Amino acid sequence: MKSFACGDVVPGCHRRFTADDQEGILWQVAAHAREDHGLEVVPQPVVDAVIAHIR
Template identity: 65%
Template sequence: MKTFACGDVVPGCSAAFTAADDAGILGQVAAHAAADHGLPEVGPELVAAVCAHIRAA
């Protein structure tokens, strides 16, 4: 299992995600970024930042 805390990349955000793998985390983060942060597209820099903060659960 993997985990990611959005606040590690976006200060003040309390959202956290758990999935079996990085792809699962990235899918959840993309939906969250659009719905809660107004980002309709997750660019390569954001993907890299998220991947750098994904941890094993």
């Protein structure tokens, strides 16, 4: 099981995600970024930061 806290990349955001694997996390984060952070496309540096904080 993998987990990621959005607040590790976006200070002040309290959403947390869990999934069976990294891809599941990234899928949820992409939807969250679009709906809650207004990012139609998640920039690659943000994707890299997310991956770095998945545990």
